[in-house]
Amino acid sequence: MKPTSPFRPTGRTLRALLAVGLVGILLVSLLLVRERLDEEEKRATYVMSSLSWKVSEALLESQKMVTALGLYEQGGADREDVIVAAELLWSRTDVLLQSEFNKHVTLVEAGQALQAYLSRNEEQIYDAAEFPVHMAAAMREELSEAARDMRAIWIRDFLGNRATIHATATQDIADARAFFERLIMACVALLALYMIAEIRGAQRAQVREHKLRKEALSASEAKSDFLANVSHEIRTPLNGVIGMAQELAETQQTEDQRQMTQVIASSAELLLGTINDVLDISKIERGRMALKDLVFAPAERVRLSAELYSPQAQAKEVRIVTKVPPGAGAELVADPLRFTQVVNNLVSNAVKFTDSGEVTVSLAFAERKGGLCEVEVAVSDTGPGVPEGALDQIFRPFSQADTSATRQHGGTGLGLTISRAICKEMGGDISVDSEPGRGSVFTARFMMRAPRDGDPRATLGAASLPPKPKAAPTKHANLQDQKPGTLSKDKAPKGPNILLVDDSATNRLVMKRLLKSLDARIEEAESGLDAVRLAETGGFDLILMDIQMPGMDGMEATTEIRAKEARGETAGRVPIIAVTANVMSHQVETYRALGMDEVVAKPVRKAEILDAIGQLSGQAGKRQDMRPH
Amino acid sequence: MTFKSAILAGAMALATALPALAADLPAPEGRVVLEVSGGIANTNGDGVAQFDIAMLEGLDWREIETYTSFTEGMQTFAGPTLVSLLAAVGADGTTMTATAINDYFVTIPVDHADRHNVILAAEMNGKRMRIRDKGPLWVVYPLSEADAAKKPFDTEMIWQLNRLEISE
Structure with missing residues (x-):
């Protein structure tokens, strides 16, 4: 069980859009800040140069009026010239005081002082009947001094205290910058919030997924427990059937009765085989195969397996040939029961599907690095072969190449699935090579290691032998x-x-x-x-x-x-x-x-x-x- | 400050080149507030055309309401249109140099006169402008409040104007 929809369009999409929007606002803000700051910088520069101009024009007109008064005293200029000079100075002080930069207190005061001077002397210059030379001289002295004062202020402020002037001129820039900085901070904060929300969302999704997985796992365990229980419930009565059938077979019987007893026994054995297979699958699914490490001789197991199925083969005029290389008596360490299970499965399949000819079981060893040895068991038959399209299918659970084959040949169709799972667990795999009409070769590979001192040995007990209709003669006879x-x-x-x-x-x-x-x-x-x-x-x-x-x-x-x-x-x-x-x-x-x-x-x-x-x-x-x- | 008398000089080249347009202007009777020189056909002095207020009032006198970046709020200006002045002097040129009483000067394209309905304002809000009020003449470009804020013609809007020289 998996969460089926990884994409929930509502919340996450909206948040993502919001984040993209925020990034957009951020970018636009940054552009605006740059533009605005550029503008403000230009304006500040303009204000500064324009103020310089206005101050210098006011100073120039003051000086010109001083000159005009001087000329008037010497008779080189008439009263009209002085009036024009006063008028011009008046207009320049007006311009200076009305400038965008009239926050500059000392400068403003100097300008106001000039205007006060003009307005104080206006009547004398413009309208009085007489404009005596000594008055002109006094005015000239006063104006000279006022102009000097203003120039001093300007020198001090413009040259000596440029930073203050610049700060005043760029006050708007600072304001704009502060505003945009706040805006950008807000955007960044929102983005951070978004990311936190995303992370929390992902975390919650993970928790949810974990919960679902746990539920799925417990569901799977419940299934396995169920299988184990059912298998127990079936095994118990089956115990009675098989045991009694065995006993019955040893009593005096007519031919008919003997056959019937055999059917009972073989049916019960088949049923038992199926239950074992289902249990094996259940173990594989739960990853509880629990392989043992025991010392045993693979060649011996292969020979026993061939022997085991010989009676069945002989009944069909099929010969079982084993090809074991010389020196194959070597002992290795792996799980002998599982190894035997795979070999038996392959041999019994070969015998089952072959009507005449030969089943060859060959064993091969190949040294691998680190004291490992790859054991290869190839079982070839002269049966009908596996159709090409079904080569993959035969390893899937409950599948035979031909579903009708199930009825024809019996079996659960779990054998190869189990065998392959065992091989993989033992570091190998099973492959099949088949030509329809000519037979198949199933090759199982296992990784085993060389035995060391102290490794436990396998005992070759009856438990290591597969289910058989008749009890094998025991070694502990x-x-x-x-x-x-x-x-x-x-x-x-x-x-x-x-x-x-x-x-x-x-x-x-x-x-x-x-x-x-x-x-x-x-x-x-x-x-x-x-x-x-x-x-x-x-x-x-x-x-x-x-x-x-x-x-x-x-x-x-x-x-x-x-x-x-x-x-x-x-x-x-x-x-x-x-x-x-x-x-x-x-x-x-x-x-x-x-x-x-x-x-x-x-x-x-x-x-x-x-x-x-x-x-x-x-x-x-x-x-x-x-x-x- | 009075205008210095024009020095004696030879006949203006342009004046002779355009004899059909050439006509003498009446001499100013009051105080001269504007002197036009350069490429002009009509003169009343030595190659110059001098105007007193009465002569300016005789031109295409207009009253306009406008905004400037130098003033607060809407202002009423009155004065002759620059077009009528240029016509009166028979101006022939593409640019003019406008100079203020204190010798500040700017260059204005002649075609601005017509295109921007420029006037030579002599009155502001019904009052004759004194020099201290940016008089006697102020080159004014009529503008809406919004346009004025962009200061498109602040350079051209010279005040305390008293001289114009027309040139190629």
């Missing part, structure tokens, strides 16, 4: 070797004392029949509580423990028993074999951690349970003889 006459039920059992714990009466019945050959004394417990109570009484050589039971389950019971043993409340440690349909690898690990010695999967096959008991007796042989007496 000595357990089954009965001395003649010991089968008699009248005689007291001479085999081991076994405590059989299972809440299902059918399962207990099946197990008792499977263990018949041991000639064991079997006590039954219907619950975990019963088991603990009986175990306390002591005297058992072995406990077969079901896991899923109402009330105290097998795990609790085992914990209790082991605890009592540790406290010395019972005599010695009794081996416990878990007999359960819950055999996912993490479950198996739990059982072992709790103190169980072996795990046998339900439905129980005779060979497997005997094998497990045999292994325990092998280990325990030194301290306790569990063999039939």
Whole structure:
């Protein structure tokens, strides 16, 4: 489950548009600021030069009037000339005082002083009947001084204090700049807010996604749990079917009955295979394949696999040929069970789809860097081949090249999917090369490493063998070797004392029949509580423990028993074999951690349970003889 | 300040070149406020045309309402149009040099006279302008308030005008 729409047009788009708008405003503002500042700078320059001009014109006209008065005193100019000079000076002082720069106090005062001078002397110059020379001289002196004062002010302010004048002239610029700076700050602040909002939004989306993913994960886990439960529920009755069919096959039967029994057995085995496949897929999907690192010989496994399917092949006039290179007895480290599962799958497919000819299983090794070795198993057949268009499809779950082939050849169609997943997990892959009508070659590759001291070894038990309609002869056949006459039920059992714990009466019945050959004394417990109570009484050589039971389950019971043993409340440690349909690898690990010695999967096959008991007796042989007496 | 009398000189080249337009202007009776020289056909002095206020009043006298960047608010100016003055002197040229009493001067294209309806303002708001009020003549370009703020003709709008010289 994924959030389907990464684009929510409303909020985010609006915010993005807003941000773009802000950037636009910012740019326009900056342009405006530049333009405005340029203008203001020009204006300030103009105001400065214009003021300079006005001051110098006023000074010039003052000087001209001084000259006119001087000439008048000497008789070189008439009264009219003085009036014109006064008029001109008047106009210049007006211009100066009305200038855009009349904030300049001392200068304004100097201008006002000139005007006051003119207005004080206006009547004398313009209208008085007489304009005596000594008055003109006095006026000239006064004007000279006023002009000098003004010039001094100008020199001081314009040349000496230019910074102040410039500051006054550029006051507007400063104002404009302050305004635009505020505007730009506001834009930047809004942009920052936008970014924060975006980041928060992204964060929330992440949280939401995380939540959805968790929900999806728990949904997937629920599915896997469901699968595990269903598989358990199916395995338990299947245990009864397979066990009873095996027993039935050993009784006296007519030919018809024998065939029917065989159909029951093979159907049940097929059903079990399907359940195993589905469980495997479920493990793959949950990434819980939990590969083991054990020392084993791949060549041996390949030979066994070929042997295993030989009877089926022979029935169809198909020959299985194994090509193992010399020196291939080498031992490597990987998961032997999974390796065997893949090889079996490929061989059984080849046999299944080939009607006549040959199935060749060849093994090859290639050294790789770092002590690694690539193991290649190629299985070629002379079957119909895979149509080109279906080459990819056959690795998909529940798919066979031809859907009708499912009916024709049986199987869940999960085998290759599982095999490929296993190969990938083991550092390789499966490839197929096929020519319709001439056959196919499936090549599985695995990465394995050279064994080191202390690596655990694989045991070649029945558990490593695939489901088969008939129990394979076990290597620990000595357990089954009965001395003649010991089968008699009248005689007291001479085999081991076994405590059989299972809440299902059918399962207990099946197990008792499977263990018949041991000639064991079997006590039954219907619950975990019963088991603990009986175990306390002591005297058992072995406990077969079901896991899923109402009330105290097998795990609790085992914990209790082991605890009592540790406290010395019972005599010695009794081996416990878990007999359960819950055999996912993490479950198996739990059982072992709790103190169980072996795990046998339900439905129980005779060979497997005997094998497990045999292994325990092998280990325990030194301290306790569990063999039939 | 009085105008110095024109020195004796030979006949004006332009005056002789345009005999058909040449005509004598009446001599000014009052105080001379404007003297036109250069490329002119009609004179009343030694190659110059002198005007007193009465002569200017005899030209195309207009009253306009306008704005200037030198004044606050709307002003009423009155005076002869520059076009009528140029016609009266038979001006022939493309530019004129306008000079103020204090010898400040600017150059004005002759075609401005017609294109911008320029007047030689002698009165401002009904009063004859004194020198201290930028008189006796002020070259005024009629402008709207908005146009005046852009100061398009501030250079040309010379005040205290008393001389014009027409040239090529």
